[in-house]
Amino acid sequence: MDLTLSPEELRFRDEIRAWLDQNHPGPAPQDTEQNFDFRLAWQRTLHEAGYAGIAWPREYGGRGATLVEQAIFNEEMVRARAPAPANILGLIMGGPVVMAHGTDDQKRRFLARILSGDELWCQGFSEPDAGSDLASVRTRAERAEGGWRISGQKVWTSYAHRAKWCMLLARSSDGARYRNLTYFICDMRQDGVTVRPLRQITGESEFNEIFFDGAFVPDENVIGSVDDGWNIALATLMFERPGLGAASALAIRLQLGELAGLIRQNGLDDDASVRRRFARLVVETETIRLNGYRGLARAGEGVPGPEGSIVKIQWASLNQAMTELAFDVQGGAALESDSTWAYRLLRARANSIEGGTSEIQRNILAERVLQLPRLR
Numbered sequence: 001m002d003l004t005l006s007p008e009e010l011r012f013r014d015e016i017r018a019w020l021d022q023n024h025p026g027p028a029p030q031d032t033e034q035n036f037d038f039r040l041a042w043q044r045t046l047h048e049a050g051y052a053g054i055a056w057p058r059e060y061g062g063r064g065a066t067l068v069e070q071a072i073f074n075e076e077m078v079r080a081r082a083p084a085p086a087n088i089l090g091l092i093m094g095g096p097v098v099m100a101h102g103t104d105d106q107k108r109r110f111l112a113r114i115l116s117g118d119e120l121w122c123q124g125f126s127e128p129d130a131g132s133d134l135a136s137v138r139t140r141a142e143r144a145e146g147g148w149r150i151s152g153q154k155v156w157t158s159y160a161h162r163a164k165w166c167m168l169l170a171r172s173s174d175g176a177r178y179r180n181l182t183y184f185i186c187d188m189r190q191d192g193v194t195v196r197p198l199r200q201i202t203g204e205s206e207f208n209e210i211f212f213d214g215a216f217v218p219d220e221n222v223i224g225s226v227d228d229g230w231n232i233a234l235a236t237l238m239f240e241r242p243g244l245g246a247a248s249a250l251a252i253r254l255q256l257g258e259l260a261g262l263i264r265q266n267g268l269d270d271d272a273s274v275r276r277r278f279a280r281l282v283v284e285t286e287t288i289r290l291n292g293y294r295g296l297a298r299a300g301e302g303v304p305g306p307e308g309s310i311v312k313i314q315w316a317s318l319n320q321a322m323t324e325l326a327f328d329v330q331g332g333a334a335l336e337s338d339s340t341w342a343y344r345l346l347r348a349r350a351n352s353i354e355g356g357t358s359e360i361q362r363n364i365l366a367e368r369v370l371q372l373p374r375l376r
C-alpha cells in the first residue's frame with residue numbers, strides 16, 4: 001500500500017491548511033450548550049465554504065471528494081485544533097444511512113439539511129434493558145393511519161435535547177428476533193416526545209433519556225423495509241465506529257506532545273516507569289494511525305466493514321491510558337485542579353462504552369473478522 005499523497009492530494013491539503021489558517025473560529029467556550037452553539041456556527045462556516053460532507057456525493061450537496069481527501073481534511077482539522085461540527089451524528093451516521101438505504105424522496109428531504117446543520121440528528125438505539133443486546137429493544141411501533149405510533153423509552157441519547165430527527169429502532173411486530181424491528185426517522189419536535197437530560201461524570205449533560213408516548217412517524221420516514229430495521233441498524237453502527245476512531249491518532253499525538261511537557265514540568269522525564277508508559281502510548285498511537293490507513297485502503301464504495309472495531313478498541317484503551325498517565329504525573333494536584341486533563345480523564349471513561357463497548361467490539365472481531373464460532 002502506497003501512503004504517498006499524489007500532487008492533487010498535496011494541493012488539496014495545502015488548500016485546506018490555508019483556509020483553516022484564515023477561518024479558524026478561535027478557542028471554544030467551556031459551557032456545554034455554548035460549546036454546541038459554537039460548533040453549530042462552525043459547521044455553517046464549513047458548509048458555506050464547501051467543506052461539510054467532503055466525501056458525500058455532489059448530488060447530495062457534498063464535495064464528491066475521495067475517502068483519502070476526507071481523511072486529509074479530518075487530519076488538517078485536528079492539526080489546526082479546529083472544533084468538530086455540531087451535527088456529528090447526522091454527518092457520520094444519519095446521512096450515510098439515508099444515502100445507502102433511503103428512497104430518493106428521503107435523500108432530497110434530509111441530506112442537505114444535515115450538511116448545513118439546519119436539522120440536527122440523534123441516535124435512539126439504546127434502552128434501559130437493551131444496550132449491547134440491541135436486538136432486545138422494547139420500544140413499540142404500532143400501525144396507525146398513514147404511519148406508526150411509537151411508545152417506549154430510550155436512554156443515553158446524545159444531543160437529543162437539540163435534535164430535530166432521531167434515528168429510532170423500534171419493535172414493529174411479534175416476529176422472530178432480528179426480523180421484528182423497523183428503522184424510523186422520528187420528528188423530535190412533537191407532542192408525545194419528552195426529553196430529560198442525564199448528568200455525566202464530567203458534570204455535562206450531553207446525553208438524555210427520551211420518552212415516546214404515542215409519537216407519530218409517517219410511513220415515508222421508514223428507512224428500508226418494515227421489520228428489516230436490524231440490518232439498517234448494523235449498517236449505522238459500521239458507519240459510527242470508524243468515524244469515532246479514524247482521525248483520532250493525530251489528536252492523540254498532539255495531546256501526547258502536551259503530556260510530554262507535563263512530564264518535564266513535574267521533573268519526571270528520567271523516571272523509568274513514566275518513560276516506559278509514555279513510549280508505549282507513542283507506539284500504540286502509530287499502530288492506530290496505520291490501522292486507520294489500512295481501513296482507508298480497503299474501503300471501497302459503500303458500507304465499511306467490521307474492521308472499524310479494531311480502531312475503536314485501540315483508541316478507547318489508548319485514550320484512557322494516556323489520561324491516566326497525565327493524572328499520575330500530576331499527583332494530588334490533578335485531583336484538586338479543574339484542569340483540561342481532569343476533564344479528559346473523566347470523559348475518556350465513556351470511550352470504551354459509547355458506540356458499543358470494547359467487549360462487544362472484540363466479539364465482532366472474533367466472529368466477523370476472524371470467523372471464530374459464534375458465542376450463541
Ligand SMILES: Cc1cc2nc3c(=O)[nH]c(=O)nc-3n(C[C@H](O)[C@H](O)[C@H](O)COP(=O)(O)OP(=O)(O)OC[C@H]3O[C@@H](n4cnc5c(N)ncnc54)[C@H](O)[C@@H]3O)c2cc1C
Pocket residue numbers: 122123124125126127128129130131132133155156157158159207350353354355356357358359360363
Ligand atoms: C457518552 C455516551 C454516549 C452515548 N450515546 C448514545 C446515543 O447517542 N444513542 C444511543 O442509542 N446510545 C448511546 N450510548 C449508549 C451506548 O451505546 C451503550 O451504553 C452501550 O452500547 C452499552 O450498553 P449498556 O450501557 O446498556 O451496557 P450493557 O449492554 O448492559 O453492558 C454492561 C457490561 O456488560 C458487558 N457485556 C454485555 N454483553 C456482553 C457480551 N455479549 N459479551 C461480553 N460482554 C458483554 C458490556 O461490555 C459492559 O461492560 C452512549 C453511551 C455513552 C457512554
